Amino acid sequence: MDEERLRRELREAGLAHRPDHARMLARVERGLAAAPRASERRPAVGRRTFPGALPWASPWTGRRWTAALAVAVAVAGVVGVGGLAVTTLDRGPVAPASAPPAPGPVAAAAGTVDPGSNRWWAQGDLAVTTETQVSGLVVDVRVARTAGVVSTGHWRTRPAEDFAVTVTEEPGALHYRWTLKPGRTVPPGRHVFAVQYNHAEGVRDASADTYTVALTGADGGRSTLRGGFGGAAPAK
Template identity: 70%
Template structure:
């Protein structure tokens, strides 16, 4: 067997070797803990005969490579113990949003030229954030005449925006203010073309934020009935 072939086979054997790390670790620990026996003489070295024994050489080199790979794997094992691993980024599910419900109705106190849309929002926990948007579809002659809410006026920023297809009322809770649990009403008032107005295209959106950051979104409409 030529030397090149022996080297190739040794390299393949070393790459295919899978050391038993637990056994190697135990052997290393026993070897470092036990003292060498006294009075034991070492075997004198044999004179070199000049001949190579391929099988013996293969076994010896494979054992040496296995020992190196085993110790290397042992070092890698020690370097990746749980206590030494860097902590990964914290992951978790988002906080559940606050429990709430909403219902939109047309106030029965309207008439043939004027109407009021009432949005009742009921919350079961304190809110750190609240945005209420009420969209009154432009059915003809729709013009804002006012608005109100049952919460203190200074707690909210209110805007009324005229869009091509709707009149948009928006109440936004001021930073640092809170909304307690309970029923709350937001109302939009407006003129409209004479007659019974169709409110089927009117909609609302309510975004609620709990004290723990959880969010809930409510959406709905106001039904087909208008002011009489």
């Protein structure tokens, strides 16, 4: 058995988390058996041999005995610590399996054009219905920048002091956002968020207006609702 093979087997034995002791001892026996028998040993040219000389005293067999003894020492080290890999070969603690994410709050949303809208002004109503208490809520409504669209206001059925509100003019839309403040909650029920804006005279198509609602439950679970308003402001 050559040294490279013995070293490879040594590495394999050390890396095993639950070594097979019987199998390792068998490897040692095979390594010892690979050493040449007394009848096969030959003296080195120009050197005298003496009766009773030990086999490892011969340079010709020294490398094989050294490798075999290395395997024996490795096995003794592994068995001596109760079958555990030595510290230098420890791969570290096994990370616990990550827990599945908590389910998000059960909720529903619907966007409509308010029937009170007219030929110059409109209101988009977003109704969000939650089945459980919500500890995090972000509501985004985007009103497409059709002809003459200018923001004229907004409101919600929840207390004004519970939300931070922004209105941003984006290249293609008016962006309304309500963000629930830290420490505030939204109880189960139906909650309305409304956007108001002027527009060019006539019937305005609201099919390009959209909403996104992100909800967080008390246990950290999250859910997201998306949709549109998909209707036209009535002509009055």
